Amino acid sequence: MSLKSTGLHHRNLPLVLLQARERVLSHFRPILNANGITEQQWRIVRVLYATTSLEPREIVEACRISSPSMAGVLSRMQELGLVTRRRVNHDQRRVRVALTPRARAMAARMAPQIEATYSRIEQCMGNEFIARFQSTLDQLLATLPEYGSGEAGRDGSSKYEDAAANIVFDIV
């Protein structure tokens, strides 16, 4: 009725995805705030906690944090005593990032709270809903190509330098 003819008939899918992400994140944010770390820092802690050490480009790929951002984030995390960075011997360009014992202890302390939050979300939405939701998201990511992949661009590399084989520990 009061809607003008805009020629835009589709809903804003990125916006809806943003809303959904924020809605979910709102349940975890208190845990992060209580431990004094940001979302991005937690993503990094999360993947490093599941391994032992990674190189920046691997973290960039796994955490979907752009390379320029990663520099500052790791720098701050180092000052906070959360990670250590040391050069790789046989390749002076590369760096190894690892969690400090302090950060590892923090992750261990946070893990049960994170898990409990997932349980509450599953209880609210239903376990199968979440399972189906996850597989739907997986299907989207498996089917819809990143725009520019297989394009005329001479390198074919994306924003996150998806060169390194998908190590992808996208397991919150």
Added chain:
Amino acid sequence: MSLKSTGLHHRNLPLVLLQARERVLSHFRPILNANGITEQQWRIVRVLYATTSLEPREIVEACRISSPSMAGVLSRMQELGLVTRRRVNHDQRRVRVALTPRARAMAARMAPQIEATYSRIEQCMGNEFIARFQSTLDQLLATLPEYGSGEAGRDGSSKYEDAAANIVFDIV
């Protein structure tokens, strides 16, 4: 095998949602870049294009841009000649934001490109997949409460001051 026992058994849902959003957005970003506007600016143009004018808190709600960010975004858009801001007469606190003819022309020029991109995405994923995906996201947003809603907080208002009845033009 090589996975240590971290106590974190759930996948990182916010991260997967971030990936999905970025994947979808990558298809629209070229259009935005070609027109020299950012994602957030486009969200604002989009909702204002569908109406005539809105107040900042309504845009904040509809576009999921926080109030502090909105100040800077609108300020830049005003300098770019995309929007106008004028005080409401009977309430000197409030402001009315409207698109300039220039921005309206730009939106009209972008609309078919945006629509074509949605068509390509639907063609890739299947129309029903996208439809189901949308309704799944809607169900999540309808069922999972924002953390803190109905909590001890004395006002119950969220980050986006969801006071104003959902005008929500979440129609890309």
Added chain:
DNA sequence: ATCAATTTGCTAATCTATTAGCGAATTTCC
């Protein structure tokens, strides 16, 4: 009418995203 509480838009400070690009180390090709 007056004082308290709320609403609206805003600023400040810190952190992350995006885009562009750079230097050094390494690999590839000839």
Added chain:
DNA sequence: GGAAATTCGCTAATAGATTAGCAAATTGAT
């Protein structure tokens, strides 16, 4: 072996997100 292309991590500049808070205008209660 040496030049070209690539890889890796980084800096710079601008835009947004997050958290906290604040002044002015309005509303509500007394």
